[in-house]
Amino acid sequence: MIVKYLLAALVAGLFSGALMTAAQEARVIPLILHAEEYEGGEAAPAPAGTEAQPPEAQPGSTHEHSALDIGAVLSEVAGYLSPVSVAYAHGGEAHDDEGGIMFGMSRFSGTLFANLVAGAGFALLLAGVSLVSGNPITVANGALWGAAGWLAVHLLPAIGLPPELPGFPAAELADRQVWWMATVALSAGGLYLLILMDGLAAKVAGIVLIAAPHVYGAPQPADITSNVPAVLGAEFAVAALATTLFFWIVLGLSLGFANEKIAKADR
């Protein structure tokens, strides 16, 4: 019985993660690849691994500034076909240990795998909130559950830490991760109070919880100069938020569907 609820979440999460991968390929991934051409220019001391990049990924090549041009598509295709993960040679990035994509997967396979894992994870979190709070997710309310998940995990944290492109200036990673996790947790708690609890006190407490991390303030970089063009950053922020909204709506709906089909099938 319990396993069936977890299974329903897994099915919905894997389905949403697969669709998310397709949605990312339309806009988000080309923008990431485009930004990586600028990453590690003069700001980074040594653009390590530049020699391993395919010619179309070299900085200074003849790219138009549209994310959907032929060059970006070629670069994307080269990224898939290349056995070496060319795009991870981040200039100026200090990794202590050897990186590389696990199991020798291609870049696309790695992204698909990570999307499936993240999809299953977010689906389990959403199902967990639903089960613990005793508010079932159905097809009828699934999109609203998904939208609430998107608010808590993406839009509200993005107020302080907008989705970043590779090469963007940013504060210390650990500080940002702590702020991000705290903001997701506070936003989720605040939305729970705001949406699912009755009474004025709960609504006010919910708003206070949601506002608290932003009053405290997200960690910001000391130096905000970047080689990556600002237009790419603006396009990417909108594209990332739009695709994650798509992901969460699909996730909420498919979780509602899976709940009704799988979890309650034996009743």
Next chain:
Amino acid sequence: MAVSHVSSNSLSLNDRLFAGITALLLGAFLVFGAGLANSSVLHDTAHDTRHAYGFPCH
């Protein structure tokens, strides 16, 4: 079998809480691994996903 506190739900309260907490822990583990874990292999595999989801990266 314990009497269910939620009539529209086929789970007893204990089962529902157990399933919910299990789902939360498992989900947090998966999201942490895909989005936040400080491992080069995990980072490189999930690189584009981390950026696309707006996880703090780099």
